Amino acid sequence: MPEQIGTTTMKAIAIASVALGLMGPLATPSRAQQATEVQLTYAKGQFQPAEISAPADKPIAIRVKNLDAKAMEFESKSLRVEKVVAAGSEGVVNVRPLKPGRYEFYDDFNEKARGALVVQ
Amino acid sequence: MLAALIIVFREVFEAGLIIGIVLAVTGGVPHRDRWIGGGVLAGVLGASLVAAFAGALSQLFAGMGQELFNASILGVAVIMLTWHNVWMARHGREIASEMRAVGQAVAQGSKSLLALAVVVAVAVLREGSEVALFLYGIVASEGSSGLNLLLGSAIGLALGAAVCLATYFGLMKIPQRALFATTTALITLLAAGMAGQAVLFLERAGWLTSLDQIVWDSSWLLPEDSIIGRTLHTLVGYSDQPTGMQLLVYLAVLLITVLLMRVTRTPPAHGPIVTAAKG
Numbered sequence: 001m002p003e004q005i006g007t008t009t010m011k012a013i014a015i016a017s018v019a020l021g022l023m024g025p026l027a028t029p030s031r032a033q034q035a036t037e038v039q040l041t042y043a044k045g046q047f048q049p050a051e052i053s054a055p056a057d058k059p060i061a062i063r064v065k066n067l068d069a070k071a072m073e074f075e076s077k078s079l080r081v082e083k084v085v086a087a088g089s090e091g092v093v094n095v096r097p098l099k100p101g102r103y104e105f106y107d108d109f110n111e112k113a114r115g116a117l118v119v120q
Numbered sequence: 121m122l123a124a125l126i127i128v129f130r131e132v133f134e135a136g137l138i139i140g141i142v143l144a145v146t147g148g149v150p151h152r153d154r155w156i157g158g159g160v161l162a163g164v165l166g167a168s169l170v171a172a173f174a175g176a177l178s179q180l181f182a183g184m185g186q187e188l189f190n191a192s193i194l195g196v197a198v199i200m201l202t203w204h205n206v207w208m209a210r211h212g213r214e215i216a217s218e219m220r221a222v223g224q225a226v227a228q229g230s231k232s233l234l235a236l237a238v239v240v241a242v243a244v245l246r247e248g249s250e251v252a253l254f255l256y257g258i259v260a261s262e263g264s265s266g267l268n269l270l271l272g273s274a275i276g277l278a279l280g281a282a283v284c285l286a287t288y289f290g291l292m293k294i295p296q297r298a299l300f301a302t303t304t305a306l307i308t309l310l311a312a313g314m315a316g317q318a319v320l321f322l323e324r325a326g327w328l329t330s331l332d333q334i335v336w337d338s339s340w341l342l343p344e345d346s347i348i349g350r351t352l353h354t355l356v357g358y359s360d361q362p363t364g365m366q367l368l369v370y371l372a373v374l375l376i377t378v379l380l381m382r383v384t385r386t387p388p389a390h391g392p393i394v395t396a397a398k399g
Contacts, residue, residue: 059326073250080324083247088175089175093324094326108250
């Protein structure tokens with residue numbers, strides 16, 4: 001009986017690993033290369049500039065530079081992103097191709113810091 | 121102070137729900153407090169480490185270290201939850217019956233507890249690292265006015281613990297016979313939801329681009345950042361803008377769990393004993 005339990009557990013783990021392994025080939029690093037890069041600075045609790053723009057229907061990479069002495073979290077519901085940027089460092093936020101419009105973002109650790117990405 | 125309270129509460133809310141569910145799942149298993157407490161402690165330590173090295177972590181994998189780290193630990197949690205469910209499908213009956221007193225069952229019980237302790241650690245680690253960064257920011261830059269913010273944070277943390285207890289006692293109200301089926305369903309949905317989140321992180325990192333179109337937008341009906349949205353997000357993996365790949369992986373995890381539980385289930389050879397032991 002105990003060895004039977006062992007084999008079924010092994011079988012279960014094997015099936016799970018195969019299932020996860022099948023997902024591997026789907027993961028390919030590709031988008032980052034052709035993205036439009038937009039610069040954004042965070043200093044004294046504010047985004048600079050408060051409004052950035054980018055072309056429509058193209059992937060966008062927002063490079064957020066945090067000059068403050070504390071970490072910030074770049075977040076946007078409409079862009080579906082959130083990213084912690086440590087004090088005095090920078091982070092890249094990938095955004096999928098967007099329809100024209102205005103997309104707001106903010107610092108999740110500081111509600112006063114707000115800005116928007118205008119897509120044309 | 122209120123802002124700090126809200127920020128911290130928002131982060132610990134999800135971890136509170138998950139720990140509450142795990143407590144209910146392990147109700148009556150010997151030494152479970154030690155395991156779950158250990159999971160929380162490991163999570164807090166991990167969160168502090170992640171917060172301390174947040175800058176370095178970000179720079180890994182062409183700036184996508186954070187996203188890939190989150191996707192990986194979510195992946196670990198999904199495997200642990202699924203494994204727990206499959207294991208319980210086989211041994212749940214023995215544990216529920218008097219056999220839990222038998223030494224062997226206890227030893228096996230702790231195997232499953234380890235899986236759940238890992239899940240707790242992952243939940244605390246994910247949410248906790250942001251809280252740690254936020255608190256560190258306060259201490260580093262606010263000076264004496266920071267005391268107010270720290271107080272707010274402490275209340276936020278206490279409210280998170282209250283969510284955990286409310287979830288636990290809410291689940292414990294469910295009659296014992298129905299509890300097992302309920303928690304199995306909860307754990308399965310939790311795992312599927314986490315897998316969906318892991319996909320989102322891979323998409324953000326640009327590592328997963330197939331089927332990344334948004335299938336629906338229900339943010340006008342139930343925004344994901346509302347309190348109900350957040351609860352459903354954690355419990356069943358609700359997303360107001362899921363991509364095709366997120367839906368596919370979500371359904372795949374549900375299907376795989378059900379199949380694995382079918383394959384490994386013990387035939388109820390001694391059905392009456394279980395009922396007898398219950399009374």
